[in-house]
Amino acid sequence: MFRLIKIDFRKYFYNRSFWILTALYLLLIVLVFAGSEGFINKIMTNAGKNSPIAIPGFSLYSFPFVWHNLAFLAGFFKIFPALIVVIFVTNEFSYKTIRQNVMSGLSRNEFLFSKVIFVFLFSLISTLVLFFSALFLGLTHTDMVSVGLVFDKMFFVAAYFLELFTFSMLALMIAFLVKKQGLAIGVLALYFYVIEPLVAYKLPDYVSQYLPVKVMGHLIDIPNSSLMKLFGVNFREYVSLQDVVLCMAYSVLFFVVIYWFLKRSDI
């Protein structure tokens, strides 16, 4: 496995576009994390001007809610790491380097594993950025920090990892099946923004809730704020086992589809 990581690592390490895209993406989510509280409070205060009751400013960043809040926010940006996956996997097809790799003695399965490892590590890095951002913001914005408070609801970070990994596996599948870079990016974006929402709209709820992007989105529910409680809305503050199992099942499914396809196709 170390050999596969080493082989794949060299392909990205000296690639400037890889670093630029990754840095832009990470910078974006860190800025979103850091700026979201001020942004939301500003809207609230503005809205509060015309409200009969005063709306209290609140903190997104206090433990233990920070884990849930930021994991939910980060979920909106999962298309970016997925695009990076698509770009760098389809590169192997446009340069035909997958052919050179296999000719030189890499098995097709090893090639596939190296890409799954890439997806795993990239998702892990995003998750670590989320973890450290939330930890820092939590520590600086919580009045009374206690160990119990910090660790409470930290499982949302793990849920975010699963969401991102599953979505990136979907992107990986599209990259392997479509092969052409521009087309694969188009298919991913089209599926994410148009096709699945459209299909979900046509299908009854009890079916559409099992569509892949729906399942991933459902993993981390909208965080409750004091405002929402005011309206009597109450969302899940836990991660359901069913969603976890479904996400894992989808990851396995995407893997099996790529495996099956790669085994049968000429490269």
Place this chain on the structure above:
Amino acid sequence: METDILEIQGLTKSYGRLKALDSLSLKVERGNVFGLLGPNGSGKTTTLGILLDIINMDSGSFKWFGKLSSPQVRKRIGALLEQPLFYPYLSAVQNLKIIADIRGVPYREIDNVLQLIELTARKNGKYKTFSLGMKQRLAIAAAMLGNPEVLILDEPTNGLDPRGIADIRDLIIRIANTGITIILASHLLDEVEKVCTHVAVLDHGKKLFSGAVDEVLSGKATLELAATDMALLENTLSGQPWVLDLKKEGQWLVLRLADDFGPAGVNKYLSQKNIYLTHLAARNKTLEKYFLELLSENHVPTH
């Protein structure tokens, strides 16, 4: 050590209705420089693609070193298929390091292969800045990493300028002289003829011929003759049992000889008749002529 490097049995591959390979069987032995000849679209690249696990076959089987194909087996084979395939943003050395990692070869071997292809001076240059000739040589370097037992070259001089072609040909001859088995696919016969010991001729996915180059080129020699009295020369020669064919071609008399009757025999016979030649040259049947003959014979509609 096994003597059979490669054995192919009944390899078949179709692309839709097009039969790219039609039950092809071949054998390549250790130390052969094996030329795979045939026009474009005859199935050479498809064959090599299947042998390297790039293309899936429909039916048939093949064995490398007496073993079924596997990544382990491919590490003993070096290959250049049609065009060099590397990461454009990486340098020559970085590209070779990826191949070295795949093949489990220590990095110190990279300098050796770079020296072999004479690219040491540009080893840290980015691949995308290389000329086609340099790219092609780098592909040969990649193929030679890890001292493979077989080298597969598919149209290695495609698209190169005369200088590049000469470089690659010299390189192939140098590599062939080390005793490594080479499988060379080409439709440029000149390049094959100079290095090959064995050939197979393909057309429309079928094998028309395979055998040793000596066999192809030997036998039935053709001579160009001239003497002061051309009419006497022609009269003297015609009717001899070892003369298969005799005709005038420009200033020469062209003579096709029976097997085992060499130019020396002709010379001796004529001098006994007091005819002294002013010109005697053997016209070697080139591989190209042989190849064209084979193809044209095969193109006669048989049904």
